[in-house]
Amino acid sequence: MIKFLDLQKINLEYQQEIEAKLIDVFRSGWYLMGKELFGFEANLANYIGAKHTIGVANGLDALRLILRGYIELGVMSPGDEIIVPSNTYIASILAISDNGLIPVLVEPEINTYNIDISKIQEKITPKTKGILLVHLQGRVVFSDQLKELAHQHHLKIIEDNAQAIGAEWNDIKSGNLGDAAGFSFYPGKNLGALGDAGAVTTNDDDLAKTIRALANYGSNQKYVNIYKGLNSRLDEIQAAVLDIKLKYIDRENESRRIIAQRFINEITHPDIILPEYPENEKEHVWHVFVIRSSRRDELQAYLTENGVQTLIHYPIPPHQQEAYKEWENLSFPISEKIHQEVLSLPISSVMEEKDLSTIIKVINKF
Ligand SMILES: *Cc1c(COP(=O)(O)O)cnc(C)c1O
Numbered sequence: 001m002i003k004f005l006d007l008q009k010i011n012l013e014y015q016q017e018i019e020a021k022l023i024d025v026f027r028s029g030w031y032l033m034g035k036e037l038f039g040f041e042a043n044l045a046n047y048i049g050a051k052h053t054i055g056v057a058n059g060l061d062a063l064r065l066i067l068r069g070y071i072e073l074g075v076m077s078p079g080d081e082i083i084v085p086s087n088t089y090i091a092s093i094l095a096i097s098d099n100g101l102i103p104v105l106v107e108p109e110i111n112t113y114n115i116d117i118s119k120i121q122e123k124i125t126p127k128t129k130g131i132l133l134v135h136l137q138g139r140v141v142f143s144d145q146l147k148e149l150a151h152q153h154h155l156k157i158i159e160d161n162a163q164a165i166g167a168e169w170n171d172i173k174s175g176n177l178g179d180a181a182g183f184s185f186y187p188g189k190n191l192g193a194l195g196d197a198g199a200v201t202t203n204d205d206d207l208a209k210t211i212r213a214l215a216n217y218g219s220n221q222k223y224v225n226i227y228k229g230l231n232s233r234l235d236e237i238q239a240a241v242l243d244i245k246l247k248y249i250d251r252e253n254e255s256r257r258i259i260a261q262r263f264i265n266e267i268t269h270p271d272i273i274l275p276e277y278p279e280n281e282k283e284h285v286w287h288v289f290v291i292r293s294s295r296r297d298e299l300q301a302y303l304t305e306n307g308v309q310t311l312i313h314y315p316i317p318p319h320q321q322e323a324y325k326e327w328e329n330l331s332f333p334i335s336e337k338i339h340q341e342v343l344s345l346p347i348s349s350v351m352e353e354k355d356l357s358t359i360i361k362v363i364n365k366f
Pocket residue numbers: 058059060061088089091092134160162163183184185186196197198
């Protein structure tokens with residue numbers, strides 16, 4: 001079976017470096033809020049080009065804390081609206097509703113799977129306070145018009161950069177395009193930890209300070225609590241591993257681009273719609289390689305039978321989840337079509353040439 005993602009193999013690439021570091025941290029006797037975290041925060045800030053990075057426990061917390069930070073700063077209040085794509089992973093939406101804010105869903109473009117920027121303006125009301133952009137599948141979504149629109153309506157642009165670390169738009173890294181960004185280092189993400197981990201990046205001093213306190217029981221000074229905070233920390237072991245892997249992220253993303261290009265050039269089956277390779281290749285880091293077919297379930301069964309593991313990102317759109325039953329009468333036809341037709345093929349920095357050729361050959365014989 002060609003695995004969808006071979007995490008063991010991905011991490012074994014750095015075995016010596018990671019194991020040596022794990023022993024170091026183990027022997028140091030210091031496991032939280034130490035030099036590994038501060039070192040990784042500084043290196044990630046430098047990589048993204050942002051002034052501040054705050055390591056947190058996971059990607060969902062990163063997004064929750066950004067919105068909570070804006071609430072504590074008086075920029076947003078519970079009941080305000082945040083625009084978000086209707087086909088995103090549920091975490092983007094959970095972060096909004098968890099803060100008592102209202103997610104306002106906007107349909108994606110079918111050819112990029114990213115939010116359709118031209119449909120944002122019609123959803124803006126006096127209650128709209130932000131746009132949560134999701135660079136889905138690893139592809140950046142941004143434009144000068146979007147920036148202008150946000151500026152005109154005093155909206156914060158928050159990036160969900162869980163899937164797109166290393167991507168760039170006009171030489172600016174994703175995570176540094178808006179006002180604040182949330183990152184996930186879930187093991188299967190392009191930059192993956194050995195467990196849960198996340199981060200926030202921002203150039204906003206006040207927001208950074210507020211989030212740092214919120215993630216630490218609402219405290220900037222031990223035993224002095226200024227907010228009803230939470231505990232969301234990135235531990236030393238995860239930070240140390242991420243700091244090692246960050247050095248190789250560009251190289252890994254480059255190998256994903258090469259695989260994506262080959263899939264696009266060589267998959268020729270008429271019932272399969274391939275993703276668009278962006279004109280500027282830097283705009284995509286191919287977190288997943290998603291094809292579409294009206295025969296999706298049949299195709300997936302066929303690939304499994306022929307030794308190729310695939311996944312569906314995602315089978316149920318957020319508005320049809322039981323968790324959001326208040327939206328059960330809403331309809332988002334583009335999202336619904338996407339959720340019915342998409343299939344993710346294996347793609348990773350350690351994929352072997354022979355497996356890539358096998359996948360292409362098997363698909364073309366479907
Ligand atoms: C993975 C992911 C998250 C959540 O990250 P966790 O670290 O799993 O909490 C949020 N948004 C998107 C788009 C993701 O892919």
